[in-house]
Amino acid sequence: MKTRMITGFALLAVILLAALPLLLVNGDFGGADGAAEEAITQINPQYIPWFQPLLEPPPETESMLFALQAALGAGMIGYVIGLFKGRKDTRRTDAQKD
Incomplete structure (x- = not known):
């Protein structure tokens, strides 16, 4: 029962972390690069x-690369969690055999 409660709270936290920014932004989501460039030009207009970038991909490509980076990171985190869980289960099984 305790595990289900923890899982429920974790699921609720994930849903809130995904939904709250979408509800609170009000459609004005610019990004950090644009905000930094605007702040620099306000502080020092000259x-x-x-340097200039050698290649500036279109916004769709940037979004795709960002999503790919997020997916790879999530995959690595999932792999590590699964690895540790598998090791723990193996130790538990070995201890029960002895």
């Missing part, structure tokens, strides 16, 4: 960047 600022010249040190």
Whole structure:
């Protein structure tokens, strides 16, 4: 019963973490790069960047790469959690055999 309660709270937390930003942003979601560029030009309008990017992909490609990065990170975290759980279960099984 305790495990189900913890799972329920974790699921509720994940749903809230996903839904609250969407509800609180009010459609004005610019991103950190644009906000940083705007802040720099307000502080120092004569600022010249040190270098220009060699290749600037379209926004769709940037979004796809960001999603790919998030998916790979989530996969790695899931793998590590599964690895530790498998090791724990193996130790428990070995201890029961002895």
